[in-house]
Amino acid sequence: MGNRGPTLEDVAREAGVSRATVSRVVNGVRNVAPGIQEAVREAIARTGYAPNQAARSLVTRRTGAVALVLSATGGSFTARLFSDPFFGRVVDGVLPVLRERAVQPVLLVSESEPARLQLVDYLRRGGADGALVVPLDEDDPLPGMLVAAGLPTVLFGRPRPGVRCGWVDLDNAAGARLAAEHLWAAGRRRPAVVAAPESAPAARERLDGFTAALAARGAVAVPVERGRYTEESGRDAMARLWARDPGIDAVFAANDLMARGACRFLAERGVAVPEAVAVVGFDDSTAARDAAPPLTTVRQPVEEMASAMARLLLARLDAGTPRTGSRLFEPVLVVRESA
Amino acid sequence: MGNRGPTLEDVAREAGVSRATVSRVVNGVRNVAPGIQEAVREAIARTGYAPNQAARSLVTRRTGAVALVLSATGGSFTARLFSDPFFGRVVDGVLPVLRERAVQPVLLVSESEPARLQLVDYLRRGGADGALVVPLDEDDPLPGMLVAAGLPTVLFGRPRPGVRCGWVDLDNAAGARLAAEHLWAAGRRRPAVVAAPESAPAARERLDGFTAALAARGAVAVPVERGRYTEESGRDAMARLWARDPGIDAVFAANDLMARGACRFLAERGVAVPEAVAVVGFDDSTAARDAAPPLTTVRQPVEEMASAMARLLLARLDAGTPRTGSRLFEPVLVVRESA
DNA sequence: ATGAAAGCGCTAACAT
């Protein structure tokens, strides 16, 4: 049930001043005599007053909250959501920026069509002042819907054409190129790829970037199998690759978890990593560092990117203009033991 | 920026009716002539109207949102939050129940002292109608703060004494007993425990329940090492146990992830599981099924418990009474290959 | 520096 608590009026009466004065004190506006300020604060403490956000929002048109939306179009993805360190890193990057500005971060998950509709509704009604969206699939209509609803929005990953909003992204193709060049330079001539679902644009850039870099060096067709981001699916994809061609001498995986899965399969078969097969992951998540052997991987500065996303949104909210900036990040190859 | 959109007034003018009628249509109240309903719907579509939640909440004292709070007192726990399948299961259990009732689920994380304060403030101001709280540490003051603030609250795990609110919980001690009896019946006489941090009440019940059940059967002191819920920490704890006593013939871990870590250590040492050492996990998360070998584990019906938590809260919100029910769940031993 | 008063957009009596 709602705040059946004390109102500004109650505090005002208690302190012997007007509502306006209490409001000024609560909102830290200057021009209130120190003595009165003190009296008001005491009255607030005595009454246990807490402002009613609905009433406040009604006039300020602000909620003081920002949504962090994790969205997928496919079925239940909470399993991935809460097992891939990637999302934790996004959250880690976003929280401090919002907290510093006393903006309440609100996590929303959109895992199905009805959920998406409900979520858009919630946000259109003013559930939050803006949205930071992490879409997992390219064909996700959510960003477009939010932008169309006029909600200030910033994406992790570039928006599809026609959707005008801010974004941060990694130069995924450049990252894949880094991996390809590293493997090539190490003399690997028969590389394969454990790719992610086609629906993810970032994943496609990684795959295309890798094969393109290799093709430029004269490599022939690179075998590709797809996983679903999990370690398990990476293991299975590697098994399929191996069944197709046990002559493979290098593997590039679209994320660290799948790279670990590939390593696991190879270990099961007694294939030495990196001696017989070199493995390169992507992200440089904690999963890469903790792997056995530690993974060589393409570092994606997720926390930084997430912080930038939050700052971009806050800047837009401050400015009040409908324009938002964007930022592209450069990947770095982190060489460990697996390649 | 706030909804600078059309208001009820605009729609009413457009449809040639009064605000009240539009409100009735929007809220699905009967007693509106079909023809008028139609006209209003068209006007809504034409204007692109979306209700202003702040205005609505101001009068209804409802936000239509419920918070799912993940709370820890220790430092950054988002790493665990987004790597332990446990939370995903909680979310999976809660979402459908809320969605069905058109209540917007809002995830809030409370990972530090300032975050906690900000969160309590947000909720006190009416950020959500109630809270489902998953506290990770026994000494977490958050549940008490929310209850004191008068917010309808239901916990995952029993509240500390003095905090009156609803809860759901697993009979952890019974689960540990199940594990102990299984191992004992299999002839294991030198079991050890990979426990969780002492601060978690559920974890303590598991440890105490296990040692108590064993003591009742005449077992001597059981060696204990603690992990931090992650696979990595479970591996390390197992390594310490092994260093202390390589005669161990069984291990009970406080969650599946740590059980996996224990298995990994044993595999590295060439110790056969379950032949030489039997391993029992806790939770029956996906991590148990996917482990090599598949884990024998104590099943905690997390999704069901989470659904129950949500229903308990909704029932209380419907009733408007300050009382909330609670529910204790019984664990089941799932026997697979590791023990 | 403080108070009075006018809304913000909506729902819910109450009237008709």
Next chain:
DNA sequence: ATGTTAGCGCTTTCAT
């Protein structure tokens, strides 16, 4: 079945 009207609790001019 529909319209009129009185607030919900707050911020914010505008006076003083």
